[in-house]
Amino acid sequence: MASLTETRADTTGIVADEPPGVRRRAPYRTLAPARRSIAIVVLLLVWELLPRLSFVDATFLPPFSDVAVAWYDLLRSGELAEHTQASLVRSLAGFGLAIVVAIPLGLVIGWYRPVAELLNPVLELFRNTAALALLPVFVLILGLGETSKISIILYACTWPILLNTINGVKTVDPLLIKSARSMGLGALRLFQKVILPASVPAIFTGIRLAGAYSILVLVAAEMVGAKAGLGYLINHSQFNFAVPDMYAGIVTISVLGLLFNQLLLRLEGRFSTWRL
Structure with a gap:
């Protein structure tokens, strides 16, 4: 009882x-x-x-209610959806390509010492070169079209994913590796069962950083020779002194970045359930 x-x-x-x-x-x-x-x-x-309350000039910083009205007008006219779609296509294309390229390369560099010794000088050279500093080079070589914009996003997103993947592989607990080898796991099974799962948190840290970079670099890329996109909307509104529209574009980019980060956090949780 x-x-x-x-x-x-x-x-x-x-x-x-x-x-x-x-x-x-x-x-x-x-x-x-x-x-x-x-x-x-x-x-x-x-x-x-x-x-x-006249603490700032409303001409340069309009009240949020005015920005909300401008945002709704852009949405109702379809202009905001058009610019958002163009930006998302470019951002996701460059971001997705960076994941496809950087994660396998980072795993190889982190796991195989000869490959790391061969590529480290090149990595050290380019990792310290800002993506926006190379934007004119991409434009000169690839033109003002979509190729240059996606390529610069790919370049900017590759480095955080690549470097965090390499770091994740190199910082796996040596005791885990020794224990797995003592149980008779071969190199392939060791990599599949120990190295890759243990590297997932570091890889997703790089992916989340790359997601932020994809938005930041996109805005700068769309301010050069673009005819659509949120960066173009902000730049065009500034030149035409449509200040509420400019802030509406900025708010939209901020919200997209926040939603993108939350989505990546949820994906990280699904792939890291073993940590719970």
Whole structure:
């Protein structure tokens, strides 16, 4: 009877013998999204009030409500969807190609010392060259079309993925490798069962950094010779002094970057369930 009493749940659905810390988790998790959104709400409120109270010139920083109206007008006209689609196609193309190229290359460089010794001088040379510094070179060689824009995004996204993949392979716990080898695992099975899973967190760190770079470099690339895209929208609005439209484009890019990062975090969680 005592054991039944200890495990009996009360009317609130909380088990009677649970520690106090467990009781507090549910409301804390429920309120977590609201807590995280407070900073955003405060930022938008400050943005709305500063120009209206004449702390800043509303000509150069219009209230957020004006930007929201401009954003809705762009959305209703279809212009925002057109620019967003063009940017997403370029960004995802360069980002996807970087994943396809950088992850296998990083795994090979991190696992095979002769390959690392051969390629390290080249890697050290190009990793310290900013992607935007090479934008004129890409434009001169590949022209003003889509090829140059996707290529510069590919270049910018490759390095964080490549370097984090190499680091992830090299920092695998040696005890794991020794234990796997003592169990008779061959090189291929060792790589498949130990090296690759242990490298996943570092690889996804690089992928998330590359996702941010794909958005940043895209904006700069679209300001040169583009006829569509969010970078083009921002640049075009600036030249025509359509300031609310310019901020609407900036907000759209920020939201896309946030959503992209959240998607990558969820994917990382699915591929790293063994860490739980």
